[in-house]
Amino acid sequence: MTDSHHDDLLPGRWIAMAALLVAGFMNLIDVTIVNVALPSMQNAFGATDSQIEWVVAIYILTFALFLLPSGRLGDVIGRRVMFVAGVIVFTVGSAACGMAPTIEALVASRVLQGIGGAMMTPQTLAIVPVIFPPKERGMAFALFGLSAGLASVTGPVLGGFLIGANLWGLDWRPIFLVNLPVGVIAVLAAMRYVPKIPGHAGLKLDFVGIALAGAALLMVLFPLIEGRQLGWPVWCFVMMAGALVMAGLFLWWERRQASRDGAQLLPVSLLANRDYLMGSGLVMLIFGGVPGFFLVLAIFLQVGNGLTPLQSGLTTMPFSVGVLLASLASGRLGIRWPRERIMVGALCLTAGMIALRFVLPGAGEPFSRVALMLPLVLAGIGLGTSISPLFQTVLANVHGRDTGSASGALQAFQQVGGALGVAIMGELFFSTLRGGMAGGGDPHPVFTLALDTALIFNTAVFLLVSLLVWRLPAPQLDGQTGRPPVSAE
Numbered sequence: 001m002t003d004s005h006h007d008d009l010l011p012g013r014w015i016a017m018a019a020l021l022v023a024g025f026m027n028l029i030d031v032t033i034v035n036v037a038l039p040s041m042q043n044a045f046g047a048t049d050s051q052i053e054w055v056v057a058i059y060i061l062t063f064a065l066f067l068l069p070s071g072r073l074g075d076v077i078g079r080r081v082m083f084v085a086g087v088i089v090f091t092v093g094s095a096a097c098g099m100a101p102t103i104e105a106l107v108a109s110r111v112l113q114g115i116g117g118a119m120m121t122p123q124t125l126a127i128v129p130v131i132f133p134p135k136e137r138g139m140a141f142a143l144f145g146l147s148a149g150l151a152s153v154t155g156p157v158l159g160g161f162l163i164g165a166n167l168w169g170l171d172w173r174p175i176f177l178v179n180l181p182v183g184v185i186a187v188l189a190a191m192r193y194v195p196k197i198p199g200h201a202g203l204k205l206d207f208v209g210i211a212l213a214g215a216a217l218l219m220v221l222f223p224l225i226e227g228r229q230l231g232w233p234v235w236c237f238v239m240m241a242g243a244l245v246m247a248g249l250f251l252w253w254e255r256r257q258a259s260r261d262g263a264q265l266l267p268v269s270l271l272a273n274r275d276y277l278m279g280s281g282l283v284m285l286i287f288g289g290v291p292g293f294f295l296v297l298a299i300f301l302q303v304g305n306g307l308t309p310l311q312s313g314l315t316t317m318p319f320s321v322g323v324l325l326a327s328l329a330s331g332r333l334g335i336r337w338p339r340e341r342i343m344v345g346a347l348c349l350t351a352g353m354i355a356l357r358f359v360l361p362g363a364g365e366p367f368s369r370v371a372l373m374l375p376l377v378l379a380g381i382g383l384g385t386s387i388s389p390l391f392q393t394v395l396a397n398v399h400g401r402d403t404g405s406a407s408g409a410l411q412a413f414q415q416v417g418g419a420l421g422v423a424i425m426g427e428l429f430f431s432t433l434r435g436g437m438a439g440g441g442d443p444h445p446v447f448t449l450a451l452d453t454a455l456i457f458n459t460a461v462f463l464l465v466s467l468l469v470w471r472l473p474a475p476q477l478d479g480q481t482g483r484p485p486v487s488a489e
Contacts, residue, residue, distance in 0.1 A: 012193040013131045017140060019189035020124045023087045025147045026182050027117040030094075031059065031291075032155025035298060036309040037163055037172035044171060045103040054107050057225040062114025063121075064217050064415040068265055069210045071122035071407055076205065079123040079130075079197045084190050086120025091183030098176035125395065125407040130197055142330045142388040154320065156298060157313030164310055206257060209265030212250040213412075219243035220416060224423040266409050270398065278472045279394030280410055284417030285465050286346065286386065289458030291418040292425030293353075296454045299429070304447025305367045318373045322380020330388040335396070338389035339469050345386025346466035352379025353459040360448045367444070382462070393472065421458065429454040 034056055041047065041055060074082040093112030100106035128140045162174045170177070220243045223236035230236070251271065258268040270276050294316065301312040330341065355375035361367045391410070398406040432453045436446030 013136075015189055016131055016193035016195075017128075017143065019186045019194065020083070020127060021143055021147050022182060023083070023090075023120050023186040023190075024124050024144070025151050026179055026186070027090060027121060028147065028151035029155045029158065030113065030117070030179070031056075032151065032294065033159040033175050034059075034155075035295070036156050036159030036313070037175050040163060040172040041103070041106070045106070047103040051103045051107070055103075055110060058107050059110045059114045059117075060415065060419060061218070061221050061225065062111050063118050064221060064412055064419070065214045066115050066118030067122060067412040067415065068213050068409055069205065070119045071126075071409065072205060072265055073119075074123045074126060079127050080190065080194045083120050083123035083127065083194070084187055086116050086118070086123070087183050087186050087190070088116070089119060090116025091179055091187075092116070094176045094179035094183065098170075098173045098180075121411055122407040125391070125410075127194060127197065131195065138330075138333065138335055138388070138392070141392050142327045144388075144391065155313075156294075156309060156316065160308065160310030160313045164308070204263035206254075206263040206265040209250060209253055209257070209263075212246055212253055213265060216243045216246035216250060217412065217416065219246060221419050224419050227423065270406055270409070273398070275396070275472065276394055276398060276406060278468075279390060280413045282342070282390060282465055282468060282472060283394065283410060284413045284420075285461050285468075286349075286383075286390070286417075287414045288417035288421035288424075289349070289353075289461040290383065290421070292421035292423075292454070293458050295422055296425050296429040296451055300447050300451045304444060304451075307369075311369075315369045315372060316376060318376040319380035319383075322377040322382075323384040324380075326381040326384025327388065330385055333389075335389070335392050338393045339472060341389045342386045342393075342469045342472075343466045345382045345384070346462050346469065348382030348385060349379050349462040350382075350459055350466065352376065352382060353455050353462065357452050357455055357459075360452060362445060362448065386465075421461070424457050425454040428457060 038055065045051075070082065070086070090113055093109055093114075093116050096109035096112060097106055100109055125141075125144065128144075132140050158178075159175050162178065163172055165174075167174045219239045223239045227233075227236040250266075254264050254266055254268055254271065256262075257264045297316065298312055301307045301315055302309065307315065326345070333341065352375045355378060356372065359368075359371040359375060394410055395406055429450045432450040433446060436443075436449055
């Protein structure tokens with residue numbers, strides 16, 4: 001698709017955008033909403049700690065493993081077809097989760113959810129350049145940033161509300177069943193308003209590349225998920241070291257395929273694109289500091305200070321307000337000053353984490369939910385400010401036929417960054433907690449110390465992003481319009 005096609009504005013494009021956002025939000029919120037329900041699930045099934053951890057872990061693992069091939073498959077068979085199929089699979093998986101009779105069935109159903117989420121997610125960013133003219137893409141990408149930020153904090157609120165309401169005596173099950181009507185609406189809207197986007201019949205799937213990339217991701221994520229629970233045995237570190245070998249083999253295979261004009265999971269053109277690689281690294285860093293933060297904050301609020309799941313979720317709402325305000329402003333700026341905005345956003349995140357450490361209660365001090373508001377608002381503003389220009393910059397110079405692969409890989413990097421962050425912040429938090437609890441006494445200061453220790457990691461990560469962003473090449477702009485060039489579709 002060319003610029004002239006974009007000049008003919010697509011009717012219903014914002015309804016199509018709403019379908020993409022609803023499906024993406026449904027997938028993103030599922031990661032956080034489950035955390036609230038884990039104790040209820042464990043009680044209902046009499047599950048072990050390991051089994052209940054796999055309810056979360058298997059989804060993250062499956063989602064990350066299927067992102068890269070799903071992005072490429074969207075390039076091959078068409079992005080609308082892949083998106084609709086992914087929403088259907090995710091919705092069916094949600095129904096299976098909500099009706100699961102055993103913990104084993106629930107874990108298996110989470111695999112199906114993860115596959116569906118991975119199928120639809122890469123297509124969302126890839127469809128935007130097709131349905132929107134350049135002047136509207138800034139707002140479209142900002143809405144993705146908004147939905148991602150809101151999903152991270154809305155999950156606990158919605159989950160706490162649904163569990164507390166105990167609809168029809170179903171306890172935790174409505175957190176999954178609520179996806180059914182949402183999924184049906186997203187499918188119908190996409191079929192009606194998202195245009196048919198033909199695939200590239202000449203593209204083939206790189207099955208060896210899929211296997212190597214999947215093995216590398218598995219060898220990173222599996223020990224990160226299981227390591228702390230098992231006491232970090234030696235095999236965890238051996239497996240993570242082996243992931244580097246697998247990554248090297250993957251790069252060698254992709255270059256070999258390119259030299260033979262064969263199918264490539266991650267095109268060599270992307271591997272040679274400094275903008276894309278640097279941006280992907282920054283995405284890993286910034287998302288490495290967010291999911292882990294909300295994990296340890298939820299434990300601090302609920303276990304350390306006795307808040308209910310709903311109260312805990314409401315306490316984090318100022319973050320979503322900050323994301324909302326910043327995302328709306330970011331959409332109006334389009335692609336202007338991308339590196340400056342990423343830097344400002346990262347610095348706001350850094351300042352928010354530092355401010356949060358100063359308002360945490362010390363020994364004998366009462367806990368105040370109000371004291372957390374300003375630091376969380378500031379951090380939310382930082383995330384909303386940085387995400388839109390970061391994603392725009394990363395994808396600005398990617399050719400149209402490789403957009404799906406680039407999007408899938410970018411979000412795979414995001415998942416790996418999130419897993420790293422959860423593992424590192426979790427280790428800092430729980431190791432400090434265990435050490436403090438061993439001495440007995442008042443547990444509240446120990447939880448404060450544990451959170452304070454964990455915040456060292458994401459504070460450092462956000463500061464690093466603000467420094468490294470200047471090594472990220474600015475997106476190539478059209479000299480006349482000042483907008484990112486549009487590749488032929």
